[in-house]
Amino acid sequence: MSSAPTRRLNINNINPHVKAAKYAVRGELAVKSEEFRAKLRRGDTDLPFKEVISANIGNPQQLDQKPITFIRQVLSLLENPALLQHEDVLLNQLGYKADVLERARTLLSQVGSVGAYSASDGVPQIRQSVAEFLERRDGFPADWQDIYMSAGASSGVNTLLHIICANEKSGVLIPIPQYPLYTASLAVLNATCVPYLLDESKNWGTDLETIKTAYAKAKSEGVDVRAIVIINPGNPTGASLPEEDIRAVIEFAQQEKLVIMADEVYQTNVFVGEFISFKKVLRQLQKENPGKFDGVELASLHSVSKGMVGECGHRGGYFELVGFDSEVQAEIYKFVSIMLCAPVIGQCLVELMVNPPKQGQPSYELYQQEYDNIYNGLKKRATALHEAFKQMEGVECGEPQGSMYLFPAITLPPKAAEAAAKEGRTPDEFYCMRLLEATGICVVPGSGFGQKEGTLHFRTTFLAPGTEWVERMVKFHQDFMEKYR
Amino acid sequence: MSSAPTRRLNINNINPHVKAAKYAVRGELAVKSEEFRAKLRRGDTDLPFKEVISANIGNPQQLDQKPITFIRQVLSLLENPALLQHEDVLLNQLGYKADVLERARTLLSQVGSVGAYSASDGVPQIRQSVAEFLERRDGFPADWQDIYMSAGASSGVNTLLHIICANEKSGVLIPIPQYPLYTASLAVLNATCVPYLLDESKNWGTDLETIKTAYAKAKSEGVDVRAIVIINPGNPTGASLPEEDIRAVIEFAQQEKLVIMADEVYQTNVFVGEFISFKKVLRQLQKENPGKFDGVELASLHSVSKGMVGECGHRGGYFELVGFDSEVQAEIYKFVSIMLCAPVIGQCLVELMVNPPKQGQPSYELYQQEYDNIYNGLKKRATALHEAFKQMEGVECGEPQGSMYLFPAITLPPKAAEAAAKEGRTPDEFYCMRLLEATGICVVPGSGFGQKEGTLHFRTTFLAPGTEWVERMVKFHQDFMEKYR
Numbered sequence: 025m026s027s028a029p030t031r032r033l034n035i036n037n038i039n040p041h042v043k044a045a046k047y048a049v050r051g052e053l054a055v056k057s058e059e060f061r062a063k064l065r066r067g068d069t070d071l072p073f074k075e076v077i078s079a080n081i082g083n084p085q086q087l088d089q090k091p092i093t094f095i096r097q098v099l100s101l102l103e104n105p106a107l108l109q110h111e112d113v114l115l116n117q118l119g120y121k122a123d124v125l126e127r128a129r130t131l132l133s134q135v136g137s138v139g140a141y142s143a144s145d146g147v148p149q150i151r152q153s154v155a156e157f158l159e160r161r162d163g164f165p166a167d168w169q170d171i172y173m174s175a176g177a178s179s180g181v182n183t184l185l186h187i188i189c190a191n192e193k194s195g196v197l198i199p200i201p202q203y204p205l206y207t208a209s210l211a212v213l214n215a216t217c218v219p220y221l222l223d224e225s226k227n228w229g230t231d232l233e234t235i236k237t238a239y240a241k242a243k244s245e246g247v248d249v250r251a252i253v254i255i256n257p258g259n260p261t262g263a264s265l266p267e268e269d270i271r272a273v274i275e276f277a278q279q280e281k282l283v284i285m286a287d288e289v290y291q292t293n294v295f296v297g298e299f300i301s302f303k304k305v306l307r308q309l310q311k312e313n314p315g316k317f318d319g320v321e322l323a324s325l326h327s328v329s330k331g332m333v334g335e336c337g338h339r340g341g342y343f344e345l346v347g348f349d350s351e352v353q354a355e356i357y358k359f360v361s362i363m364l365c366a367p368v369i370g371q372c373l374v375e376l377m378v379n380p381p382k383q384g385q386p387s388y389e390l391y392q393q394e395y396d397n398i399y400n401g402l403k404k405r406a407t408a409l410h411e412a413f414k415q416m417e418g419v420e421c422g423e424p425q426g427s428m429y430l431f432p433a434i435t436l437p438p439k440a441a442e443a444a445a446k447e448g449r450t451p452d453e454f455y456c457m458r459l460l461e462a463t464g465i466c467v468v469p470g471s472g473f474g475q476k477e478g479t480l481h482f483r484t485t486f487l488a489p490g491t492e493w494v495e496r497m498v499k500f501h502q503d504f505m506e507k508y509r
Numbered sequence: 510m511s512s513a514p515t516r517r518l519n520i521n522n523i524n525p526h527v528k529a530a531k532y533a534v535r536g537e538l539a540v541k542s543e544e545f546r547a548k549l550r551r552g553d554t555d556l557p558f559k560e561v562i563s564a565n566i567g568n569p570q571q572l573d574q575k576p577i578t579f580i581r582q583v584l585s586l587l588e589n590p591a592l593l594q595h596e597d598v599l600l601n602q603l604g605y606k607a608d609v610l611e612r613a614r615t616l617l618s619q620v621g622s623v624g625a626y627s628a629s630d631g632v633p634q635i636r637q638s639v640a641e642f643l644e645r646r647d648g649f650p651a652d653w654q655d656i657y658m659s660a661g662a663s664s665g666v667n668t669l670l671h672i673i674c675a676n677e678k679s680g681v682l683i684p685i686p687q688y689p690l691y692t693a694s695l696a697v698l699n700a701t702c703v704p705y706l707l708d709e710s711k712n713w714g715t716d717l718e719t720i721k722t723a724y725a726k727a728k729s730e731g732v733d734v735r736a737i738v739i740i741n742p743g744n745p746t747g748a749s750l751p752e753e754d755i756r757a758v759i760e761f762a763q764q765e766k767l768v769i770m771a772d773e774v775y776q777t778n779v780f781v782g783e784f785i786s787f788k789k790v791l792r793q794l795q796k797e798n799p800g801k802f803d804g805v806e807l808a809s810l811h812s813v814s815k816g817m818v819g820e821c822g823h824r825g826g827y828f829e830l831v832g833f834d835s836e837v838q839a840e841i842y843k844f845v846s847i848m849l850c851a852p853v854i855g856q857c858l859v860e861l862m863v864n865p866p867k868q869g870q871p872s873y874e875l876y877q878q879e880y881d882n883i884y885n886g887l888k889k890r891a892t893a894l895h896e897a898f899k900q901m902e903g904v905e906c907g908e909p910q911g912s913m914y915l916f917p918a919i920t921l922p923p924k925a926a927e928a929a930a931k932e933g934r935t936p937d938e939f940y941c942m943r944l945l946e947a948t949g950i951c952v953v954p955g956s957g958f959g960q961k962e963g964t965l966h967f968r969t970t971f972l973a974p975g976t977e978w979v980e981r982m983v984k985f986h987q988d989f990m991e992k993y994r
Contacts, residue, residue, distance in 0.1 A: 032766045139576050
């Protein structure tokens with residue numbers, strides 16, 4: 025018998041930067057939750073719960089959220105344009121409205137076939153439609169040639185960080201806690217993460233002094249800090265930034281010549297106040313202070329995955345560049361061209377998101393009703409979950425403001441920390457693992473996003489329907505606290 | 510007046526590895542061809558042609574190729590499952606067959622909603638379906654857990670090279686000429702391209718001695734050569750490798766412990782002989798030589814973009830890993846999870862590609878007819894183009910064997926080389942630019958793929974319909990040769 029030959033690639037010789045990357049949202053807990061789900065599907069009855077609740081990821085259509093009818097009707101026609109030859113059947117028997125057919129025809133005239141590659145930066149007319157949306161949203165002009173279609177916002181972040189980071193000394197200011205796409209991408213690129221803490225005491229807002237300190241420290245250590253990332257509304261924090269925070273960040277970025285990366289994918293998931301874009305505030309500052317802010321470079325990202333659209337699986341998104349050098353933009357074009365183009369059906373979905381049916385159009389009423397139902401449902405669930413957290417011992421959580429998440433702080437008994445250490449886990453990981461095993465509810469420990477030393481959190485979406493799972497969580501928490509008290 | 514403030518990012522301080530990457534398929538010529546297209550659309554009449562022929566990229570549905578009805582009918586139901594409530598209308602008025610409805614129902618039961626994220630490595634049942642296809646194709650078992658769904662093959666290549674390349678000393682053997690995705694990705698990763706020439710005199714086959722020499726040279730220069738890339742059928746060459754070439758490459762990879770990356774996206778675009786997969790030959794070698802080939806690591810890639818499916822815009826694909834270490838596979842999973850998942854509708858398209866209607870099923874006949882029409886059309890166009898090349902002075906081109914391209918060698922007069930040098934172009938770039946300006950036909954110069962020193966080529970697809978554009982090309986060539994003789 026020959027012994028198994030050793031392989032060329034093993035865990036010790038592959039790319040160390042990939043190894044160094046961490047991505048907890050789909051890590052050990054998520055994998056275990058899928059094992060549980062498979063077990064339940066097989067009919068196993070030895071688990072103490074009957075369903076797995078994936079509250080670890082903002083994946084609305086995996087849970088309760090239904091796709092918006094207008095969007096999916098148009099997409100069905102884009103996939104099978106032959107249906108457009110049966111206008112009568114579509115209108116009179118299948119519930120399609122005239123504006124659905126019209127939109128499909130317009131998009132088809134722009135893309136040709138959704139099975140053809142588009143231009144690498146996206147279909148020109150779709151980029152134009154995004155620019156018009158941005159003008160309506162912000163009240164300032166937008167240039168379609170500065171819009172780049174991407175496969176979700178993640179791919180846009182990947183592109184931008186690839187351009188910004190020149191070597192291991194290149195640093196990017198990242199909020200803590202953060203969505204781990206940022207730290208993972210910087211790890212893969214072997215660039216430097218410059219963390220700055222968000223202020224939990226102020227509803228997870230940005231604190232300029234903290235940012236300045238983090239920046240100064242990194243600079244003194246020889247880091248070439250080039251950009252600052254802001255996630256607004258916040259992930260995992262659920263914060264919705266007030267205008268003064270945005271102003272302060274832009275002013276700081278102008279002073280220190282930092283590129284601003286504004287991750288604004290939750291811009292319609294706002295429950296308190298209203299969303300204010302970085303672009304709008306930048307343009308206002310430019311108006312108020314002629315010349316001073318002209319050199320500010322801003323990249324702002326959006327996606328079809330979140331909001332009331334919630335079409336994660338389609339991988340659609342875009343980013344807008346403001347104030348970028350044209351030679352740099354040419355390099356961005358070349359970089360995205362290596363992967364050819366973003367999914368064309370996803371690009372069409374972006375168009376439908378930014379240009380929904382207007383009042384008076386046949387699809388408007390149903391669209392608005394579905395949109396409002398989703399919005400109100402999310403708000404209601406956020407509030408219900410928040411109420412439950414208020415009742416849980418040692419759990420502190422600010423009022424839900426935006427995004428799809430709550431990020432409560434938890435205080436656990438010392439015995440829990442000891443038990444966690446025995447398993448080689450942090451206390452929050454330990455808590456989340458026990459929660460999953462006892463209830464089937466999968467959340468992500470705060471350590472997966474970063475948190476202030478000495479604090480513990482977890483992130484949960486509030487997408488799951490019903491209140492039964494919330495009750496299970498409350499019950500688990502009581503038992504856990506009793507056990508380790 | 511304030512002077513324009515300088516920006517943080519400029520062409521001299523962004524990521525130098527992105528700058529170093531070259532991707533000619535979508536480079537200057539492609540951009541210029543789009544400008545011409547826009548001009549024609551505006552009604553400008555000052556160009557010496559009436560249409561632009563994009564022969565620079567294998568984008569079938571941008572040209573003449575119609576999507577396959579079965580595929581697009583299923584996709585339309587996946588996008589709008591509400592249609593399934595109108596079974597009667599679908600079957601009796603819209604031409605949908607029962608197996609279309611059944612497949613859509615099955616896929617929906619597997620993915621839930623195409624708007625939801627799937628598992629990061631893909632929908633388990635779709636991976637299972639791919640594994641079954643591979644078993645049928647090769648006559649050897651395949652494990653669904655070794656199948657990773659990707660956003661086209663490009664994204665799979667990006668993933669694999671990210672894992673394989675540990676630092677700038679990591680080398681990958683790349684065929685020359687090659688599809689520039691490989692050199693571009695290695696440039697971005699700052700890893701080392703180890704070029705080996707394909708043998709034009711043997712229909713662009715692999716020559717083992719050449720590979721050995723390239724390998725030895727790189728090794729002697731301190732390069733840690735880790736993998737070898739083979740593109741079969743070839744891009745840009747159009748070659749279809751005989752089994753003995755494949756055997757020789759696997760034996761060499763076994764000896765020198767090289768990971769094999771088999772880019773097999775053109776596996777159904779074969780006009781001479783039949784496609785033989787690396788997996789099949791590897792399994793045969795393992796059977797014939799117990800133990801000896803057990804350690805060989807093979808990654809083989811496929812895509813929905815090419816073949817008769819031709820659905821580039823949907824960005825669907827997969828790769829199969831054979832013989833990989835499980836810890837390495839876990840890192841691959843983590844890496845792909847950072848971008849969440851491949852487009853779910855593209856994953857469904859992969860399923861439809863690998864599991865088409867079977868004989869006896871209601872959609873079979875039309876499917877087969879459409880498939881054969883596309884295949885025969887491509888073969889006919891390849892032959893017609895090849896015949897034209899035979900008549901062109903100084904143009905040499907082997908018989909079309911596979912893929913979507915011809916890659917003729919061209920011999921140009923010295924005066925053309927001088928004129929090219931004056932423009933700062935290589936002679937093949939100069940030739941292709943003049944061709945575009947004179948005829949609207951966009952092809953890619955051989956220098957974009959790499960070519961043996963002292964030779965000149967260009968790559969053209971044979972996807973465009975009709976023969977009028979071929980005549981334009983012949984005429985241009987005559988004039989060009991006259992002018993620079």
